[in-house]
Amino acid sequence: NAGVTQTPKFQVLKTGQSMTLQCAQDMNHEYMSWYRQDPGMGLRLIHYSVGAGITDQGEVPNGYNVSRSTTEDFPLRLLSAAPSQTSVYFCASSYSTDLFDSGANVLTFGAGSRLTVL
Amino acid sequence: AQSVAQPEDQVNVAEGNPLTVKCTYSVSGNPYLFWYVQYPNRGLQFLLKYITGDNLVKGSYGFEAEFNKSQTSFHLKKPSALVSDSALYFCAVRDQNSGYALNFGKGTSLLVTP
Numbered sequence: 287n288a289g290v291t292q293t294p295k296f297q298v299l300k301t302g303q304s305m306t307l308q309c310a311q312d313m314n315h316e317y318m319s320w321y322r323q324d325p326g327m328g329l330r331l332i333h334y335s336v337g338a339g340i341t342d343q344g345e346v347p348n349g350y351n352v353s354r355s356t357t358e359d360f361p362l363r364l365l366s367a368a369p370s371q372t373s374v375y376f377c378a379s380s381y382s383t384d385l386f387d388s389g390a391n392v393l394t395f396g397a398g399s400r401l402t403v404l
Numbered sequence: 405a406q407s408v409a410q411p412e413d414q415v416n417v418a419e420g421n422p423l424t425v426k427c428t429y430s431v432s433g434n435p436y437l438f439w440y441v442q443y444p445n446r447g448l449q450f451l452l453k454y455i456t457g458d459n460l461v462k463g464s465y466g467f468e469a470e471f472n473k474s475q476t477s478f479h480l481k482k483p484s485a486l487v488s489d490s491a492l493y494f495c496a497v498r499d500q501n502s503g504y505a506l507n508f509g510k511g512t513s514l515l516v517t518p
Contacts, residue, residue: 331505331507334505344505386455
């Protein structure tokens with residue numbers, strides 16, 4: 287079981303460039319999400335999805351797009367990179383969103399993608 | 405809006421002593437509370453959660469947390485700290501009225517010294 291796989295692990299971009307951070311899970315999890323982690327700010331939710339074809343915005347969605355065409359994949363697109371998007375990005379998934387399901391919100395995290403925008 | 409606060413950026417404890425990492429929350433409905441741990445250069449790992457029932461929740465690696473509704477707190481505790489417990493700890497909350505997402509606190513760095 288690979289769990290949650292994020293690629294790339296490291297990326298350097300120039301301001302204005304676009305790129306996609308890939309996230310794939312092989313656990314048949316219905317819920318997937320993207321967070322960014324910045325020093326002193328903790329983790330902030332960018333976008334999330336509760337199933338294929340369904341996405342919603344989190345706390346800091348501006349500058350990012352997502353789509354969920356399959357259960358397994360949840361890519362995060364940076365449309366026009368800015369230095370403020372320099373961060374470590376984490377993809378996380380869980381089996382269920384039903385609060386009274388034992389798997390609800392028990393997130394499995396990927397190893398992270400460190401992005402630097404110059 | 406739902407939020408959690410972790411008032412301490414860092415907690416220092418000697419090995420073998422009890423440890424507490426503090427968390428308070430603010431939600432509009434019933435709170436559903438979580439603790440996660442992050443080791444260096446890794447993603448976060450689930451420790452424990454409170455949904456309903458007993459206020460004292462036991463989790464992985466000997467950690468436990470106590471839900472206190474009157475004080476809106478969910479402090480993480482361990483009776484005897486290990487050096488290997490040194491990591492970054494995050495409290496998170498989900499509010500039944502605010503959808504599916506977990507909102508995380510800023511994190512508390514725990515340092516356990518030999």
